Amino acid sequence: MSLLYTDEQKALIALVKEMAENEIKPHVQELDEKGECPKDLFKWAFDMGLHMLEIPEEYGGTGLSYETTAMIFEELAKVDAGYAITLVTTFVALRNVILSGTPEQGKYFADIIGKGNFAAFALTEPNAGSDPAALRGTAVKDGDDYILNAAKTFITNGEIAALFVGFFKTDPAAGHKGISAFIVDADAAGITIGKHENKMGLRLSNTTDVTFENVRVPASSMVGPEGSGFKLALNALNLSRAFVATMAVGIMQRALDESVKYAKERKQFGQPIIKFQMVQQMLADMAIKTEASRVLVNNTMRMMDNGSLVRKEGSITKTFVSDCAQEVTSNAVQIFGGYGYSKEYPVEKLMRDCKIFQIFEGANQIQRLTIANELEREYK
Amino acid sequence: MNIVVCVKQVPDTTEIRIDPVKNTLIRQGVPSIMNPFDKNALEEALQLKEQYGGAVTVISMGPEQAKATLREALSMGADKAYLVTDRSFGGSDTYATSYILAKVIEKLGPFDVILGGKQAIDGDTGQTAPSIAEHLGIARLTHVLSIKIEGNKCIVEREIEEGVEIVEAKLPILCTATKETNKPRYATIKGKIDSLKAEIENITLADLPDIDVTKIGLKGSPTRVKSTFTPKRQSCCEMLEIINPRETARMLFGKLADAKIL
Numbered sequence: 001m002s003l004l005y006t007d008e009q010k011a012l013i014a015l016v017k018e019m020a021e022n023e024i025k026p027h028v029q030e031l032d033e034k035g036e037c038p039k040d041l042f043k044w045a046f047d048m049g050l051h052m053l054e055i056p057e058e059y060g061g062t063g064l065s066y067e068t069t070a071m072i073f074e075e076l077a078k079v080d081a082g083y084a085i086t087l088v089t090t091f092v093a094l095r096n097v098i099l100s101g102t103p104e105q106g107k108y109f110a111d112i113i114g115k116g117n118f119a120a121f122a123l124t125e126p127n128a129g130s131d132p133a134a135l136r137g138t139a140v141k142d143g144d145d146y147i148l149n150a151a152k153t154f155i156t157n158g159e160i161a162a163l164f165v166g167f168f169k170t171d172p173a174a175g176h177k178g179i180s181a182f183i184v185d186a187d188a189a190g191i192t193i194g195k196h197e198n199k200m201g202l203r204l205s206n207t208t209d210v211t212f213e214n215v216r217v218p219a220s221s222m223v224g225p226e227g228s229g230f231k232l233a234l235n236a237l238n239l240s241r242a243f244v245a246t247m248a249v250g251i252m253q254r255a256l257d258e259s260v261k262y263a264k265e266r267k268q269f270g271q272p273i274i275k276f277q278m279v280q281q282m283l284a285d286m287a288i289k290t291e292a293s294r295v296l297v298n299n300t301m302r303m304m305d306n307g308s309l310v311r312k313e314g315s316i317t318k319t320f321v322s323d324c325a326q327e328v329t330s331n332a333v334q335i336f337g338g339y340g341y342s343k344e345y346p347v348e349k350l351m352r353d354c355k356i357f358q359i360f361e362g363a364n365q366i367q368r369l370t371i372a373n374e375l376e377r378e379y380k
Numbered sequence: 381m382n383i384v385v386c387v388k389q390v391p392d393t394t395e396i397r398i399d400p401v402k403n404t405l406i407r408q409g410v411p412s413i414m415n416p417f418d419k420n421a422l423e424e425a426l427q428l429k430e431q432y433g434g435a436v437t438v439i440s441m442g443p444e445q446a447k448a449t450l451r452e453a454l455s456m457g458a459d460k461a462y463l464v465t466d467r468s469f470g471g472s473d474t475y476a477t478s479y480i481l482a483k484v485i486e487k488l489g490p491f492d493v494i495l496g497g498k499q500a501i502d503g504d505t506g507q508t509a510p511s512i513a514e515h516l517g518i519a520r521l522t523h524v525l526s527i528k529i530e531g532n533k534c535i536v537e538r539e540i541e542e543g544v545e546i547v548e549a550k551l552p553i554l555c556t557a558t559k560e561t562n563k564p565r566y567a568t569i570k571g572k573i574d575s576l577k578a579e580i581e582n583i584t585l586a587d588l589p590d591i592d593v594t595k596i597g598l599k600g601s602p603t604r605v606k607s608t609f610t611p612k613r614q615s616c617c618e619m620l621e622i623i624n625p626r627e628t629a630r631m632l633f634g635k636l637a638d639a640k641i642l
């Protein structure tokens with residue numbers, strides 16, 4: 001691997017690898033088939049503190065850098081990216097409440113998550129995916145409360161979350177400037193969880209519709225000033241985009257590991273297939289794309305550790321890495337031949353798992369729009 | 381509740397390879413790990429602490445590099461760790477090792493419960509922990525499955541060939557753990573980070589003024605290793621003549637019984 005790791009980082013990566021290989025990996029194939037992940041299996045992650053790694057110590061977290069946290073999540077994603085994203089979604093929601101909310105809101109959120117609970121981030125609606133300004137969900141002031149109404153869709157952790165960070169229009173006429181964010185307890189009256197999405201990949205990750213019907217929350221649960229929800233969502237997405245990229249690197253590394261091993265074992269025409277130049281080229285290209293992606297992610301993480309918002313860099317990273325992951329995982333299946341296409345072998349799952357990385361946290365087309373807009377500004 | 385756990389650093393035998401020419405173990409590049417049964421002992425100690433309060437101390441006798449194993453114990457939740465190390469301890473057999481460890485335990489104690497593994501996966505004698513109890517003049521219970529404390533006594537379940545034995549004993553007690561005792565926990569991320577920075581004190585000969593120096597090191601060790609070798613793998617096959625199925629089964633049963641397999 002290409003990065004310079006400190007002794008501490010090496011020790012943490014080894015610890016997480018040991019846990020994930022022993023406790024999670026044996027269940028992955030069956031859970032992928034079923035499309036679920038029991039809460040019990042997250043006991044390991046909660047005990048270890050993987051849901052609070054980069055949360056500051058005053059909020060009960062471990063206070064790790066983004067850089068080290070990313071290395072740990074790459075390792076977890078090698079075993080299963082759906083497992084990893086359940087935790088990432090949780091801490092990104094918490095991190096954003098800490099960044100944009102009051103200290104009391106941060107404390108409230110952190111205490112609940114710290115006990116071993118999940119959080120969800122509810123932005124997308126059926127008619128507002130790439131274009132969140134088109135949100136229809138509303139938050140209407142009523143005395144000291146707000147009344148929330150919205151149909152949210154594709155919500156990661158929807159069914160298992162104890163807390164939501166939800167986005168609603170406080171001023172429906174005002175486009176994205178009319179969006180405000182709220183902390184909502186999952187057991188609040190009026191919340192219904194819809195069906196669990198039967199997905200192509202990332203099947204250990206829970207994805208559901210969440211409907212808010214006249215959900216009453218105190219005005220004090222608004223995060224940040226009224227109308228600042230869109231900005232908050234963008235900040236949150238900057239952070240989660242970088243972490244999504246690190247998980248894609250994990251998937252790629254797994255694809256490479258499996259492929260090299262297989263290519264050395266599988267014999268055709270009287271020799272291991274790794275001896276064929278065309279197979280060698282695929283493997284070399286897989287290694288090139290994986291290494292380059294890892295370095296790019298690492299640089300973005302270090303920029304975030306230094307306080308940069310990585311608006312452009314995060315988009316570049318997520319887009320490059322998730323595009324590379326398609327080729328790398330597809331070639332893993334190619335190297336395995338017919339066996340790669342079979343569910344008996346681990347690589348077809350990697351191909352299914354990694355497709356979503358081009359779509360969520362802002363589709364790659366939208367990332368390219370962002371990058372181009374930033375370029376236009378920079379060269380003014 | 382004061383608990384001490386004896387942990388030994390051993391080569392990871394799952395990674396051991398045999399030199400095909402010399403027929404000896406290749407130790408170079410083999411990673412060192414905490415003796416697996418000592419992990420069970422530590423887990424038991426941590427559970428006792430969680431249930432009854434107190435502190436868990438870990439000790440290991442070995443060279444400076446054994447501190448890595450002590451750090452692992454700290455990362456899992458042990459409170460204090462000491463490395464027992466001195467040139468004069470080198471060459472100790474199980475008698476001398478257990479004598480030195482007993483002296484260390486006396487110095488750091490008093491302890492209510494002393495835990496160790498049922499055996500080390502390299503030396504494999506299973507003598508050290510029970511011998512510590514002998515040196516200290518306290519009771520020992522090997523292969524424990526569970527430990528319950530009631531006042532100044534303990535109730536212990538032991539794994540024996542015929543089943544499970546339930547024994548009551550006075551504290552202080554020495555117990556050894558096996559794979560069946562529990563499932564050791566993983567370190568937390570925070571525990572791992574803290575353990576890498578922890579100061580680990582050395583205990584040397586100078587810290588044990590009342591030790592009898594004729595009982596330690598190579599000179600104090602009654603055991604002499606004459607030679608070590610890799611046993612030859614042998615397999616032989618005997619064909620039984622089929623007279624009739626019943627008679628052949630009877631013959632087979634007889635053979636297996638003679639070989640003490642049945």
Ligand SMILES: Cc1cc2nc3c(=O)[nH]c(=O)nc-3n(C[C@H](O)[C@H](O)[C@H](O)COP(=O)(O)OP(=O)(O)OC[C@H]3O[C@@H](n4cnc5c(N)ncnc54)[C@H](O)[C@@H]3O)c2cc1C
Binds near residue numbers: 121131356
């Ligand atoms: C597994 C999964 C988990 C998810 N988790 C969450 C979650 O936790 N919280 C949450 O709020 N949302 C979540 N989402 C929703 C996700 O963020 C959206 O699916 C994503 O933003 C794309 O929106 P859409 O599906 O409506 O696609 P659309 O916006 O309809 O896009 C369809 C296609 O059109 C392209 N396109 C759209 N606009 C443009 C344009 N202007 N220029 C060029 N091309 C364009 C897109 O790139 C895409 O290829 C999740 C989705 C999935 C599948």
Ligand SMILES: Cc1cc2nc3c(=O)[nH]c(=O)nc-3n(C[C@H](O)[C@H](O)[C@H](O)COP(=O)(O)OP(=O)(O)OC[C@H]3O[C@@H](n4cnc5c(N)ncnc54)[C@H](O)[C@@H]3O)c2cc1C
Binds near residue numbers: 387417503603
């Ligand atoms: C440098 C060195 C030189 C040696 N020289 C000799 C020699 O010359 N002659 C000879 O006979 N043997 C020698 N030995 C072997 C030594 O006697 C044994 O390693 C030791 O007594 C433990 O025996 P065992 O491995 O059978 O452990 P077991 O008795 O099987 O171990 C049982 C339990 O005792 C505890 N324990 C054992 N050893 C330690 C330890 N070091 N620290 C803390 N707890 C422990 C652990 O809880 C362990 O699970 C030497 C060992 C070393 C490291």
